[in-house]
Amino acid sequence: MxxxxxxxxxxxxxxxxxxxxxxxxxxxxxxxxxxxxxxxxxxxxxxxxxxxxxxxxxxxxxxxxxxxxxxxxxxxxxxxxxxxxxxxxxxxxxxxxxCPKVGYVQAIIKKHTARDYTVIIVGDKDHPEVEGLLGYSGGRGIIVSTLKEADQLPCIEKVCVVAQTTQNPDDYSKIVERIKQICPQAVVFNTICSSTEHRQAEVIAMAGEMDAMFIVGGRNSANTRRLADLAQQKQPATFHIETPAEMEKIDFGPYNRVGVSAGASTPNWIIDRVMDKIMEGQSRKLKTLGMLLSLWLSAVKTDIYSAIGAGCLCLVCMALQERPVNFSFAAIASLFVYATHVLNRLIGRKPLGFVGSFREDAYLRHEKMFFYTALISIAGSLVLAFHQSWIVFVTLFVISLAGLLYNMKIFPSKWKIQSLRDLPGSKNILMSIAWGVTAAILPVMDEKYFPDAGLAVAFLFMVGIVFIRSSMADILAIQSDKLLGKETIPVFFGKALTLNILKVISLILFAILLFSSPAGWTSSLSFFLISCLLYLWICFLFCDKKPVLSEAVKEGLLETSYVMAGFCVLLWRVF
Ligand code: SF4
CATH class of the missing domain: 3.40.50.11270 (Rossmann fold)
Structure with missing residues (x-):
């Protein structure tokens, strides 16, 4: 499809x-x-x-x-x-x-009213924008919504015509033509917003090509309703939906080409969930490949993919330091990452069942099950850690506790900042450090091991790659994070500055990986790991340009960099 x-x-x-x-x-x-x-x-x-x-x-x-x-x-x-x-x-x-464009229409009306013009506003009578515009007409404004109403206009000597910014251009020109027949001297302004024109033109073109159209947005949104009407005229299989839940009963079977558009007031997170639902419908049609895709997406949405990634990165850290592989530590890293991610999502989710991230949808449906599996995972990681040594156990216990405190209100209620998550960028920084400690430092704690350059490189690679990946994902989700009040790095610094920070970190990491092996600090695996950095950037640029991919797919593609690092270990061993 x-x-x-x-x-x-x-x-x-x-x-x-x-x-x-x-x-x-x-x-x-x-x-x-x-x-x-x-x-x-x-x-x-x-x-x-x-x-x-x-x-x-x-x-x-x-x-x-x-x-x-x-x-x-x-x-x-x-x-x-x-x-x-x-x-x-x-x-x-x-x-x-x-909006400055609405302000421009207000200014036209104000100016012409001051020059004794009667202003005709072509628009929807009860729309707040039209009501506001009418207020600038000095009590002499006339609202015209249909051709029939235009026919009933008297001939006025000084008349100025403007449109509500979200009017349909064709309807407006027909009404203007009629007004010109009655009042040939009418001064006409095309005040339809270019954004509306482009949006409507694109929907009309898409509806002509596709087998079905989904128009996403509030039923109280005039511009969304107009989009749905325009699409319906070209494509009878047009669905105006407000939420992805309304798609449950739609059978995608007959449709091979599906188009999606949304009104000017529809946020990205709702469009994203709709794309996710279409993806689900699409994967059901693909049989084996679809099943694999569904499995992969489920693993991404339930943090299992992150956990697998943490295990892979732990193996990378051991191989970088040319230490014998200990799968117990990889399991500790996986279980720790899974448990802390799940528990934090359950503790930190919005009240009233709002779905803040694409993952929460799955968690909300099986909350208890995820809660217990997370508890079992954290217990499992602690048992494995205890089995290694008491110092490993105590360190893991402390970072697990710190991880769980992240979403809890631990500061006095008078303070602006009440929990660690209110600190801008804290999620990315603390998560990277926690991953770094679990995957790079824990495995060397059970020995009388003196920290050396190899350990430093492994730790920096771990922290760097996790930080870059999570910040990239936050850049892609900047709009919904702002709405949800999440203090991520891109929300705080903006997209451009965050990208510059990531470029600097990537360059430093690139240089470390390039020189650490010739310097004798690490194994030659460091050369292979450069490909993970390159992959992350290519993947980010691709996802940034492809809004058609849902947030879950983008996150999964970025997280594949961890699994790719695991494959680098395999390749390095082979070669
Ligand atoms: S559609 Fe958006 S950009 Fe255009 S005038 Fe309305 S608010 Fe402004």
């Missing part, structure tokens, strides 16, 4: 900007109540997610009780000037997140 995701699917510039403004304020003003004037975007799932972070929509300023400690955000659709004055007079701190 061929699956195509529209390039224009998801947040438009105006919505992304409004969401970023709100999330930045939520991050900086932790002691103030944050409100949006109306729902920030027309997507119920995202609104619920924002509510869980204390960002609540209000319809009226009377709903705000503690005004001195409140911040009110004007959403991307904008509001009428009279309302803006009312908000200013209320004494509440107001932040304007109106």
């Amino acid at each position: 061929e699956v195509k995701l529209a390039k224009t699917a998801g947040f438009c510039m105006g919505v992304r900007r409004a969401v970023d403004i709100v999330l930045k304020i939520a991050q900086q003003e932790k002691n103030r109540r944050i409100y949006t004037y109306g729902p920030l975007i027309h997507n119920p799932q995202t609104i619920e997610l924002l509510k869980s972070r204390g960002i609540n929509p209000i319809a009226n300023i009377e709903e705000i009780k503690d005004r001195e400690n409140a911040i009110l955000i004007i959403r991307a659709h904008g509001i009428a000037p009279a309302e803006r004055i009312k908000l200013k007079e209320s004494g509440i701190k107001v932040v304007n997140a109106t």
